[in-house]
Amino acid sequence: MKHLLGIEDLGGAEGIDEVMRLTDSFVEVSGRNIPRVPALRGKTVAWLFYEDSTRTRLSFETAAKRLTADTMNFSVSSSSVKKGESLRDTARTIEAMGIDAIVVRHASAGAPHRISRWVDAAVINAGDGWHQHPTQALLDTYSLRQRWGSLDGRHIAIVGDIKHSRVARSDVWAFTAMGAEVTLVAPPTLLPPSLEGWPVKVSHDLDAVLPTVDAIYLLRMQRERMTEALLPSLREYTACFGLTARRVDALRDDALVLHPGPMNRGVEIAAEVADLPRSLILDQVRNGVAVRMAVLYLLLGAGSDLVAAPAPEPLEGTPRG
Amino acid sequence: MDSADVQRAVWRMAHEIIEANSGTESVVLVGLQTGGLPVSEAVADALTSITGHETEVGSLDVAFYRDDIGLRPVLPEAVTHIPWNLDGRTVVLCDDVLFTGRTIRAALNALSDYGRPRAVQLLVMVDRGHRELPIRPDYVGKNLPTRRDEVVDVHADGVDLGEMLR
Numbered sequence: 001m002k003h004l005l006g007i008e009d010l011g012g013a014e015g016i017d018e019v020m021r022l023t024d025s026f027v028e029v030s031g032r033n034i035p036r037v038p039a040l041r042g043k044t045v046a047w048l049f050y051e052d053s054t055r056t057r058l059s060f061e062t063a064a065k066r067l068t069a070d071t072m073n074f075s076v077s078s079s080s081v082k083k084g085e086s087l088r089d090t091a092r093t094i095e096a097m098g099i100d101a102i103v104v105r106h107a108s109a110g111a112p113h114r115i116s117r118w119v120d121a122a123v124i125n126a127g128d129g130w131h132q133h134p135t136q137a138l139l140d141t142y143s144l145r146q147r148w149g150s151l152d153g154r155h156i157a158i159v160g161d162i163k164h165s166r167v168a169r170s171d172v173w174a175f176t177a178m179g180a181e182v183t184l185v186a187p188p189t190l191l192p193p194s195l196e197g198w199p200v201k202v203s204h205d206l207d208a209v210l211p212t213v214d215a216i217y218l219l220r221m222q223r224e225r226m227t228e229a230l231l232p233s234l235r236e237y238t239a240c241f242g243l244t245a246r247r248v249d250a251l252r253d254d255a256l257v258l259h260p261g262p263m264n265r266g267v268e269i270a271a272e273v274a275d276l277p278r279s280l281i282l283d284q285v286r287n288g289v290a291v292r293m294a295v296l297y298l299l300l301g302a303g304s305d306l307v308a309a310p311a312p313e314p315l316e317g318t319p320r321g
Numbered sequence: 322m323d324s325a326d327v328q329r330a331v332w333r334m335a336h337e338i339i340e341a342n343s344g345t346e347s348v349v350l351v352g353l354q355t356g357g358l359p360v361s362e363a364v365a366d367a368l369t370s371i372t373g374h375e376t377e378v379g380s381l382d383v384a385f386y387r388d389d390i391g392l393r394p395v396l397p398e399a400v401t402h403i404p405w406n407l408d409g410r411t412v413v414l415c416d417d418v419l420f421t422g423r424t425i426r427a428a429l430n431a432l433s434d435y436g437r438p439r440a441v442q443l444l445v446m447v448d449r450g451h452r453e454l455p456i457r458p459d460y461v462g463k464n465l466p467t468r469r470d471e472v473v474d475v476h477a478d479g480v481d482l483g484e485m486l487r
Binding site for chain 2 (some may be wrong): 020021022027028033034037301
């Protein structure tokens with residue numbers, strides 16, 4: 001694997017499992033007195049964020065620093081992009097500075113994919129348009145796996161604005177690849193025009209789905225989309241699809257609640273629900289760092305050069321010593 | 322070496338640890354993943370039955386500290402488990418085979434991220450020579466002269482020497 005552009009780049013359950021196992025090790029690293037290992041010493045990672053982000057960028061930055069990689073921030077608002085530089089020129093300029101990996105967030109689906117064809121550096125998709133957000137799906141999968149041991153046979157409802165959600169698109173593939181059953185719950189206006197080929201069930205009735213799920217994943221209600229007149233009002237959305245305190249009572253006792261953040265408390269999730277013990281929201285943030293360490297390590301560390309480099313003369317006789 | 326030889330070496334090294342440290346109060350054992358783990362557990366069992374109080378055992382995976390990343394795939398084989406603060410403790414690193422010394426170099430770096438041990442000692446079941454770094458074991462099960470291309474395999478039933486498969 002050279003790039004991580006979508007969750008399918010990991011090649012299904014086996015690849016996702018490998019990231020999960022590696023993440024276990026990085027969770028341990030993160031708990032140490034000195035949470036830093038020299039695994040990516042001498043590597044440089046650059047951020048190319050064409051869209052606002054605080055948690056994803058901070059999470060990636062923390063991950064890279066804990067691996068002893070150098071980091072470079074390319075902030076679009078204060079750069080030559082303002083002067084009209086093209087995506088291609090920007091990416092190639094950054095690469096010419098000797099960058100090993102570029103973490104891209106862009107408002108257009110496919111932008112990281114294009115960049116990966118222009119540069120030799122590893123490209124990691126940190127969210128492109130409505131397309132995918134693979135590291136979010138990996139950290140969601142990891143957080144669930146941490147509680148359950150395995151996603152196999154579990155039922156997960158993804159609720160909210162599926163249409164505009166790259167998180168949903170990545171999560172559907174990750175969760176189903178790991179053996180979970182996924183139901184999308186949304187008003188028809190917030191579903192993609194076609195769900196052909198999606199391995200999911202669809203419902204428009206949250207109350208009917210609630211008692212059947214092992215976990216409920218609430219997507220952020222993107223207020224900026226309200227101009228599109230897809231909903232009568234936010235209040236109506238909350239009444240029909242928000243996880244209110246009353247709806248929590250309909251959940252099974254052990255059902256978990258997830259949210260990718262940032263939360264609109266009082267819209268898709270009631271203020272007090274986010275702080276319940278069944279909420280994994282802070283676990284998700286915590287695990288995000290370890291998952292991104294695992295992704296960076298897989299792409300830049302261990303054996304990533306192996307494919308390119310010829311085998312070195314006599315390897316050691318034993319794996320250790 | 323057969324399994325009885327290995328057992329005898331374990332007991333001898335356990336006694337040497339007690340002698341060198343005047344007891345085992347401050348001693349913790351850390352086995353290197355994965356080959357060193359059974360060695361550390363066997364020595365800990367011996368220490369526990371000699372001294373009568375439980376000896377603490379941890380494990381360490383040094384994948385992220387290796388200097389040959391890029392030469393071959395290096396993925397951690399298991400999660401490191403060192404649940405104590407190592408400040409002021411005496412750490413006995415345990416491994417099955419001591420060869421170039423690079424794993425031990427990586428392990429020393431890793432340990433320093435957990436605190437500042439009073440001393441670090443090294444225990445190996447087999448020292449096969451061919452060191453590439455100035456590293457020397459404190460407790461040795463057996464010195465086994467080898468060629469570079471041979472393979473040393475330490476397991477519960479003893480120690481085997483074989484040709485490397487290519």
